[in-house]
Amino acid sequence: MPPIVEIAGLYKSFGETQVLRGVDLNVEPGEVIAIIGRSGSGKSTLLRCINGLERFDSGAILIKNKQIDHDSAAAMRELRQQVGMIFQSFNLFPHLNVGRNIMLAPKLVKKRAAQQGEEQARALLARVGLEEKFDAMPDRLSGGQQQRVAIARALAMEPAVLLCDEITSALDPELVGEVLRVVESLARDGMTLMMVTHEIGFARKIADRLIFMHQGKVHEMGPPEELFANPRTPELRQFLSSLHS
Amino acid sequence: MIRTVVNLDFGTILVDWRMLAKGVAWTLGLTAVSATGGLALGVGCAWARIHGPAWLKAVTGAYVELFRNTPFIVQLFFIFFGLPAAGFRLSPEAASILAMVINLGAYATEIIRAGIEATPRGQVEAALSLALSRMQIFFHVVLPPALRKIWPALVSQIIIVMLGSSVCGQISTEELSFAANLIQSRNFRAFEAFIVAALIYLALSIGLRRLLNWLGPRFLFGD
Amino acid sequence: MVEFTLWDILRNLLLAARWTVGLSLVAFIGGGLVGFALLIARLTPSRGARRLVSFYVQLFQGTPLLIQLFLAYFGLALFGIQTSAWTAAALALTAYTSAFLSEIWFGCVASVPRGQWEAARSLALTFGEQLRHVILPQALNIAIPPTVGFLVQVIKGTALASVIGFVELTKAGGMITNATFRPFTVYAAVALIYFALCYPISLTARALERTLHAAHR
Ligand SMILES: Nc1ncnc2c1ncn2[C@@H]1O[C@H](COP(=O)(O)OP(=O)(O)O)[C@@H](O)[C@H]1O
Ligand SMILES: [Mg+2]
Numbered sequence: 231m232p233p234i235v236e237i238a239g240l241y242k243s244f245g246e247t248q249v250l251r252g253v254d255l256n257v258e259p260g261e262v263i264a265i266i267g268r269s270g271s272g273k274s275t276l277l278r279c280i281n282g283l284e285r286f287d288s289g290a291i292l293i294k295n296k297q298i299d300h301d302s303a304a305a306m307r308e309l310r311q312q313v314g315m316i317f318q319s320f321n322l323f324p325h326l327n328v329g330r331n332i333m334l335a336p337k338l339v340k341k342r343a344a345q346q347g348e349e350q351a352r353a354l355l356a357r358v359g360l361e362e363k364f365d366a367m368p369d370r371l372s373g374g375q376q377q378r379v380a381i382a383r384a385l386a387m388e389p390a391v392l393l394c395d396e397i398t399s400a401l402d403p404e405l406v407g408e409v410l411r412v413v414e415s416l417a418r419d420g421m422t423l424m425m426v427t428h429e430i431g432f433a434r435k436i437a438d439r440l441i442f443m444h445q446g447k448v449h450e451m452g453p454p455e456e457l458f459a460n461p462r463t464p465e466l467r468q469f470l471s472s473l474h475s
Numbered sequence: 476m477i478r479t480v481v482n483l484d485f486g487t488i489l490v491d492w493r494m495l496a497k498g499v500a501w502t503l504g505l506t507a508v509s510a511t512g513g514l515a516l517g518v519g520c521a522w523a524r525i526h527g528p529a530w531l532k533a534v535t536g537a538y539v540e541l542f543r544n545t546p547f548i549v550q551l552f553f554i555f556f557g558l559p560a561a562g563f564r565l566s567p568e569a570a571s572i573l574a575m576v577i578n579l580g581a582y583a584t585e586i587i588r589a590g591i592e593a594t595p596r597g598q599v600e601a602a603l604s605l606a607l608s609r610m611q612i613f614f615h616v617v618l619p620p621a622l623r624k625i626w627p628a629l630v631s632q633i634i635i636v637m638l639g640s641s642v643c644g645q646i647s648t649e650e651l652s653f654a655a656n657l658i659q660s661r662n663f664r665a666f667e668a669f670i671v672a673a674l675i676y677l678a679l680s681i682g683l684r685r686l687l688n689w690l691g692p693r694f695l696f697g698d
Numbered sequence: 699m700v701e702f703t704l705w706d707i708l709r710n711l712l713l714a715a716r717w718t719v720g721l722s723l724v725a726f727i728g729g730g731l732v733g734f735a736l737l738i739a740r741l742t743p744s745r746g747a748r749r750l751v752s753f754y755v756q757l758f759q760g761t762p763l764l765i766q767l768f769l770a771y772f773g774l775a776l777f778g779i780q781t782s783a784w785t786a787a788a789l790a791l792t793a794y795t796s797a798f799l800s801e802i803w804f805g806c807v808a809s810v811p812r813g814q815w816e817a818a819r820s821l822a823l824t825f826g827e828q829l830r831h832v833i834l835p836q837a838l839n840i841a842i843p844p845t846v847g848f849l850v851q852v853i854k855g856t857a858l859a860s861v862i863g864f865v866e867l868t869k870a871g872g873m874i875t876n877a878t879f880r881p882f883t884v885y886a887a888v889a890l891i892y893f894a895l896c897y898p899i900s901l902t903a904r905a906l907e908r909t910l911h912a913a914h915r
Contacts, residue, residue: 283819283820317817321811323817543900560880
């Protein structure tokens with residue numbers, strides 16, 4: 231099977247600051263990728279480029295063999311149906327209840343019938359352990375619950391790959407576990423995942439491949455056990471030791 | 476005769492530049508005086524609305540509501556045409572200034588009061604513990620940070636009053652719109668005259684905003 | 699000379715006040731529609747449209763409404779369009795209102811967090827869908843109190859139409875003054891009628907503001 235995501239020679243700068251300097255990366259279907267690295271190393275920017283929230287300067291990103299083309303609205307709409315994204319700050323729509331948060335995009339984009347949309351939403355809520363919250367407004371939920379709804383909302387579009395950008399960073403420590411368990415179950419079910427995370431233990435447990443980003447590049451990459459056991463570069467070594475202290 | 480756009484003639488307006496300049500001077504003078512007076516009035520009334528006795532709170536409250544909920548032109552006409560009937564006669568210029576001061580004062584009161592009420596209680600308590608008097612606290616502890624916070628809103632309001640001063644031409648105060656009106660009544664180039672006036676007002680409001688944004692931090696609440 | 703009773707004065711003013719209300723409604727509704735179109739133009743990714751709308755807004759916010767009324771009155775005539783004071787006043791006040799409302803609303807839209815746009819975008823919603831289903835419903839909540847508050851400015855603004863000869867409340871006040879020589883009474887009555895129109899609206903705007911703040915807590 232061909233890779234789901236192919237990234238080649240990706241460059242991106244904000245004004246003077248070069249943020250991505252030649253990222254090359256392929257992601258296979260069903261693969262779980264954890265991205266680690268210092269703050270400012272370009273992890274978020276990379277994910278945002280992959281689902282087209284950010285334009286890039288040069289290089290190429292292919293999703294299921296299709297090139298990202300910012301000039302074609304139809305192509306971008308197609309792309310974003312393939313690529314789901316979960317944000318650090320949840321970004322649930324505060325004026326819609328949980329069920330309608332989930333059903334909105336399928337209704338508009340996939341023209342899903344109301345009945346079918348609701349069945350799907352309820353099933354997804356059950357999957358993230360929130361079946362009783364269909365009618366709740368987002369501001370009535372805890373952070374962990376909101377993030378689980380956000381996951382259900384992204385899944386409702388049946389994406390081929392799910393991007394998670396530090397999705398537990400805004401949560402109180404006691405709420406992190408419930409969100410990670412959902413992500414873990416997705417991984418087990420064969421979802422292709424790319425997640426930026428500071429939960430090193432978690433990354434180690436579920437990731438097929440660990441990527442260490444440094445100064446806008448994939449600095450080191452490999453199976454988690456291998457990277458943790460013997461980091462090849464001083465940068466990764468230093469990063470890992472800074473986590474333990 | 477139907478004149479077309481091609482026939483616009485700004486030259487005939489600009490030859491009367493002396494009248495325009497005089498109008499600008501009056502507009503700026505009216506604005507300067509009423510901004511000063513209006514702000515002082517606003518500070519006083521804001522103090523009264525927060526710390527004054529109940530009757531004073533009621534009076535200032537009524538003043539603010541009355542003047543914010545009636546048109547400036549009616550206020551001006553009442554002062555200029557109405558008050559003489561009650562034995563209180565004013566020149567056009569004095570009536571204009573009075574109307575502008577009172578009008579700005581009403582808005583400034585509300586803006587300043589909101590700024591003061593947003594000042595953290597802890598600062599006042601700290602000042603009280605330093606044995607400052609109520610007045611000292613108001614002018615040295617509460618007012619400066621409040622003014623800094625609301626200065627953009629006050630600047631906008633002063634510009635609104637400056638633009639509003641164009642109405643004063645209606646009682647023949649010789650400000651900018653009066654000058655434009657006078658010019659067009661002589662050469663019948665009304666559209667051109669008011670275009671020129673509009674552009675000058677636009678420049679004045681941009682310039683005034685810059686000036687006040689520069690002045691505020693330097694002289695009013697000292698940075 | 700005919701004697702005018704206080705009731706005569708009030709009755710005539712109230713009759714004229716209908717035109718104040720009418721002009722206000724036309725300007726507010728027309729200005730709302732145009733202002734909404736301007737808002738959308740300003741929100742599109744097109745930089746040219748954004749600039750143009752900002753310029754339009756600055757033009758109307760940086761010049762006196764009185765001059766705008768003069769320009770509409772004399773400008774329409776210049777284009778050979780037969781103008782009545784009503785047409786010119788309605789046109790100028792609509793344009794004026796549209797500029798202010800679009801600016802107010804733009805501020806409301808800008809206060810919707812960026813993450814909302816991004817979440818909507820990442821769910822493959824089109825620009826129109828993002829606006830319609832995600833951004834505008836949230837902005838609308840915040841927009842209602844200042845919009846209602848601006849209606850007061852519109853009503854007060856219509857008083858300037860008297861200067862180009864449109865007979866509304868203020869102009870009627872002037873005419874009645876000329877007939878009765880009782881400027882004090884007449885202008886006091888005029889002011890009170892404006893107050894009666896505007897004050898309830900101001901109170902409503904303030905109450906709406908309070909409920910909004912309470913809901914956000
Ligand atoms: N919208 C933006 N405008 C300007 N600079 C940005 C923007 N987004 C990110 N950056 C800069 O790009 C760099 C990388 O940011 P980011 O991708 O968020 O890093 P990470 O997620 O690894 O912490 C940082 O230096 C950041 O300041
Ligand atoms: Mg980041």
